[in-house]
Amino acid sequence: xxxxxxxxxxxxxxxxxxxxxxxxxxxxxxxxxxxxxxxxxxxxxxxxxxxxxxxxxxxxxxxxxxxxxxxxxxxxxxxxxxxxxxxxxxxxxxxxxxxxxxxxxxxxxxxxxxxxxxxxxxxxxxxxxxxxxxxxxxxxxxxxxxxxxxxxxxxxxxxxxxxxxxxxxxxxxxxxxxxxxxxxxxxxxxxxxxxxxxxxxxxxxxxxxxxxxxxxxxxxxxxxxxxxxxxxxxxxxxxxxxxxxxxxxxxxxxxxxxxxxxxxxxxxxxxxxxxxxxxxxxxxxxxxxxxxxxxxxxxxxxxxxxxxxxxxxxxxxxxxxxxxxxxxxxxxxxxxxxxxxxxxxxxxxxxxxxxxxxxxxxxxxxxxxxxxxxxxxxxxxxxxxxxxxxxxxxxxxxxxxxxxxxxxxxxxxxxxxxxx
Numbered sequence: 001x002x003x004x005x006x007x008x009x010x011x012x013x014x015x016x017x018x019x020x021x022x023x024x025x026x027x028x029x030x031x032x033x034x035x036x037x038x039x040x041x042x043x044x045x046x047x048x049x050x051x052x053x054x055x056x057x058x059x060x061x062x063x064x065x066x067x068x069x070x071x072x073x074x075x076x077x078x079x080x081x082x083x084x085x086x087x088x089x090x091x092x093x094x095x096x097x098x099x100x101x102x103x104x105x106x107x108x109x110x111x112x113x114x115x116x117x118x119x120x121x122x123x124x125x126x127x128x129x130x131x132x133x134x135x136x137x138x139x140x141x142x143x144x145x146x147x148x149x150x151x152x153x154x155x156x157x158x159x160x161x162x163x164x165x166x167x168x169x170x171x172x173x174x175x176x177x178x179x180x181x182x183x184x185x186x187x188x189x190x191x192x193x194x195x196x197x198x199x200x201x202x203x204x205x206x207x208x209x210x211x212x213x214x215x216x217x218x219x220x221x222x223x224x225x226x227x228x229x230x231x232x233x234x235x236x237x238x239x240x241x242x243x244x245x246x247x248x249x250x251x252x253x254x255x256x257x258x259x260x261x262x263x264x265x266x267x268x269x270x271x272x273x274x275x276x277x278x279x280x281x282x283x284x285x286x287x288x289x290x291x292x293x294x295x296x297x298x299x300x301x302x303x304x305x306x307x308x309x310x311x312x313x314x315x316x317x318x319x320x321x322x323x324x325x326x327x328x329x330x331x332x333x334x335x336x337x338x339x340x341x342x343x344x345x346x347x348x349x350x351x352x353x354x355x356x357x358x359x360x361x362x363x364x365x366x367x368x369x370x371x372x373x374x375x376x377x378x379x380x381x382x383x384x385x386x387x388x389x390x391x392x393x394x395x396x397x398x399x400x401x402x403x404x405x406x407x408x409x410x411x412x413x414x415x416x417x418x419x420x
Contacts, residue, residue, distance in 0.1 A: 016043075016085040017207060017396055018074065021389035022066060022198070024055040024238030024261060025335065028389040029073040031081035032374075032396070039373045040397045042390075044081030045380040046073035050237075057257045058094030058239035060194040067201045074202060080378060088204040089396040090195050091212040091388070092153055092187055093241050098138045099185040099211045099253030101158060102131040111176040115162075119178075120171060127182050128155065135186035148188040154210045155184045158249030166248075183250050185211040210395050212388060213243035213253040219394035220331060220370045220387065221245055229327030231361075233313060234388055235336030237261050240309060242316045246327060254316040260336035263305045270301050286338045299341065306341045310351035317355055325356050330363040333387035337365055373397055 014034075021028040031044035054065040078084050104127040108119075135150040159166065159181040162173045170178055192209070199206045217232045224230075229246040236259045243253045260282075268278035284290050285298045317326060330346060337343070345351065346363035368381040371390040374397070381390060 013086055016083060016087075017393075018077070018085045018088040018204060019389050019393040019396065020070065020074075020088050020090045020199075020204075021212070021392055022055075022060065022070065022091065022195070023050065023236050023335075023388075024058065024259065025050055026237070026385075027066070027069045027073045028386070029070070029077040030389050030393050031077045031083065031085055032393045034397065034400060038397065038400070039375065040393055042374065042376045042378055042381065042393065043083065044077035044079070045378050046075065046077030046080070048073035048076070055238055057096070058236070058241075058255055059096065059188075059191045060198065063194055063197050066194075066198055070198060070202055080380075086203075086205055087207040088199055088202075089207055089392050089399075090199065090209045091215065091392045092185070092191065092195060092209050093212045093236070093239055093255055094187070094191065095239060095255045095257050096139065096148065096191065097153070097185065097187045097211055097253070097255055098135050098150070099183065099214055099243075099250075100131070100134065101181050101183050101249065101251050102127050102134065103179060103181040104130065106178045106180075108176055108178060112174055114172050114174055115170045115178060117171060120180075123178065123180055124157075124182070127180060128152075128184070131155075131182065131184040132186070135184070139186075139188065148190070150186040151189045151192050153185040153187050153192065154208070154214070155182060157181070158183045159247075181249060183214065185214060185253070187211075208396065208399055210392065211241075211253050212391065213241035213255070214250050215395040216241070216333065216388060216391040217243040217245050217250050217253075218398065219372055219374075219391035220333075220366055222370075225327075225329060225331075228329065230329040230331060231317070231327055232366075233330060233332045233334075233337075235259055235309070235332065235334040235342065236388075237335060240312060240334075240336070242313065242320070244317070244320045244327075246324070252320045254320060256312045256316060258309050258312050259334075260339075262309075263302055263336070263339070266305050267298065267301055271297065282339070286340065302339055303341050303345070306339065306345050307351070309336075309342075310345055314351050314355060321356055323356075325358050326361075328357055328359055328361040330361050331366050331370075332363055333366040333384040335385040337384045 019030040027048045029046040030042050032040045048069040050069050051065040054062045139148045161179040162170050162175040232243040234241040238259045239255050241255045244251045264279045268275045349360045365384045366387045
């Protein structure tokens with residue numbers, strides 16, 4: 001350990017953190033330093049392959065296998081950074097993770113009185129109780145998984161309006177109608193417990209967990225996306241994560257159980273090769289390095305699977321749209337997105353027929369430079385597969401900034417009182 005600088009001083013401890021992306025195929029780790037201007041610098045990057053049985057449906061299935069892989073990725077990132085952070089932000093994904101916005105409208109009895117922290121607190125308690133009931137109902141619809149208890153992963157106020165006008169904080173304002181919208185992410189208790197066990201064995205303090213599509217949307221949404229809305233799609237090894245950004249906030253997230261591994265299994269079966277060889281051919285296809293005969297065969301097989309994946313995306317968007325027009329900007333990342341057929345078929349738009357788009361949607365790949373407020377000093381983050389862990393790091397930086405926000409501080413007090 002002599003080559004590492006251990007972070008013992010309080011300021012150093014909170015200035016550095018680890019972003020942990022537990023993927024189906026790869027575990028990705030970033031070591032990040034918070035800068036004084038609120039931005040972050042990536043100091044170290046680590047990646048390690050997962051055991052085939054480690055994950056199921058985007059959730060941890062074998063804790064020991066995940067710990068082994070995560071430890072390898074963590075050591076590589078810390079070695080590169082030359083420092084050992086004690087805190088971590090962890091991403092959570094999978095088809096049982098439920099993310100949605102909840103709103104509550106309050107007709108105030110004394111419109112001439114100024115809103116205070118106590119009034120805000122009671123309104124936030126109401127919206128959180130409603131959200132918990134909705135999350136439990138959504139999990140109960142997945143009865144095939146058995147009895148599941150919902151646990152709040154992350155909560156953030158996305159919009160506050162006083163008499164219809166947006167305000168950064170209503171405290172001190174007068175008015176008749178106070179409306180608050182909160183985005184909440186819930187997951188089964190067992191899934192959260194597994195992540196906590198992994199972090200504990202890695203000797204990391206869990207500073208926070210967040211739904212990966214939520215972090216992705218907030219990290220990569222530019223001015224146009226915030227104003228006009230956007231759809232963010234992360235195609236991983238085992239699952240595809242979707243986030244809908246609309247009316248200035250993340251409105252909902254969904255995940256479905258289909259990703260790059262399905263493509264590889266199809267190639268292995270159809271071409272009569274091992275899984276490992278099929279994966280290698282898939283990667284060479286993404287890079288345009290196959291022979292002409294193999295290229296034609298792989299393209300045909302992959303195109304059929306991409307068509308199925310986009311049908312899953314269409315089902316997610318039908319579930320999310322709530323009868324409203326969908327944004328026409330679609331941003332895609334993740335290892336599965338590197339297959340050229342993904343963007344090609346997205347932009348052909350056959351999959352979007354029947355969905356409430358005002359005009360044909362346009363799709364493009366996200367790149368590391370699309371992630372706001374984060375600089376890579378390693379040169380290791382270069383493709384769409386790296387955007388996910390960078391989104392987690394961006395979220396950690398945002399949470400640090402929100403700690404100083406009055407409204408969010410009231411929310412934290414509510415959550416602490418409710419013990420969620």
